[in-house]
Amino acid sequence: MNLVKPTGTGPGGGAFMHPSDLNFSEIDVATGSADVASFLAAHAWPFHTLPRLDLAAAASVPLGPPDQVRSFWISQHGKRIGVIRLLDLDDVADGSVRFDLRVAEESRGRGVGRHTVCWLTDTLFRDYPSLHRIEATTRFDNLxxxxxxxxxxxxLEGRLRETWPSADGVRHDTALYGRLRSDTRPDAEA
Ligand SMILES: CC(C)(COP(=O)(O)OP(=O)(O)OC[C@H]1O[C@@H](n2cnc3c(N)ncnc32)[C@H](O)[C@@H]1OP(=O)(O)O)[C@@H](O)C(=O)NCCC(=O)NCCS
Known part of the structure; x- marks a missing residue:
């Protein structure tokens, strides 16, 4: 597996990240919720239906309970740069697990998203031996x-037309993705 950009800068202008720069730590809902709410309220989420969350809205984003939702900080050298939520964990046995991934604005375009999807995919299939499929939806233009x-x-399993509302009233298409346990990464197929 080669997920490391050899040189250069990302679309965001910063240096590419090495996977070993990133650390993933599970969030204790009882003690960590306020920090997550502050993080979510501090950044813009342009592809989400609500591109800005005030503190009250951010505090209502579910981070648990862990039999349904597990949440993690993404950190780089001790600085929190993103949040992951693994969703629908009560569907592990016979459905699809989903996730929500949000990287801080200043850390986007440097490989964090790619490395994080790698980590969470491996973590889900390792922690849940009966899990067969992970499903992901995103706005179609979220390249x-x-x-x-x-x-x-x-x-890519489907394009759901005009199913993703946005704050400006436009209904975008949704890209529907699936990852089976048996699927491989493109660079593993070479
Ligand atoms: C979507 C998100 C998680 C992606 O993470 P990221 O760290 O910015 O993305 P990466 O740097 O890992 O880049 C992933 C790929 O997209 C490409 N990319 C990154 N920014 C891009 C941009 N602005 N335009 C086009 N391509 C871009 C990268 O080149 C890379 O592709 P490649 O490996 O084929 O070169 C992150 O941007 C984010 O949190 N955005 C806001 C929240 C969001 O939209 N979450 C998803 C909700 S469904």
Whole structure:
């Protein structure tokens, strides 16, 4: 597996990240919720239906309970640069798990998304031996998310027309991706 950009800078202008620069730590809902809410309220989420969350809205984003939702910080050298939520964990046995991934604005375009999708995919299939499929939806024009998914073996399974509302009233299409346990990453197929 080669997910490391050899040289240069990302679309965001910063240096590419090495996977070993990133650390993933599970969030304790009882003690960590306020920090997550501050993080979510501090950044813009341009492809989400709500591109800005105030503190109250951010505090209502579910981070648990862990039999349904598990949440993690993404950190680089001790600085928190993103949040992952693994969703629908109560569907592991007979459905699809989903996830929500949000990287801080200043850390986008440097490989964090790609490495994180790699980590969470491996973590889900390792921690849940009966899990067969992970599902991911994103706005069709969210190219960074789509490329991060495709680099990790997620396959485009559908384009759901005008199903993704946005704050400006436009209904965007949704890209639906699936990753089976048996699927491989493109660079593993070479
Ligand atoms: C979507 C998101 C998680 C992707 O993470 P990221 O760290 O920015 O993405 P990466 O740097 O890992 O880049 C992934 C791919 O997208 C490409 N890319 C990154 N930014 C891009 C941009 N602005 N335009 C086009 N392509 C871009 C990268 O080149 C890379 O592709 P490649 O490996 O084929 O070269 C992150 O941008 C984010 O948190 N955005 C806001 C929240 C969001 O939209 N979350 C997804 C909700 S479904």
């Amino acid at each position: 960074p998310m789509r490329r991060a998914l495709e680099a990790n073996g997620y396959r």
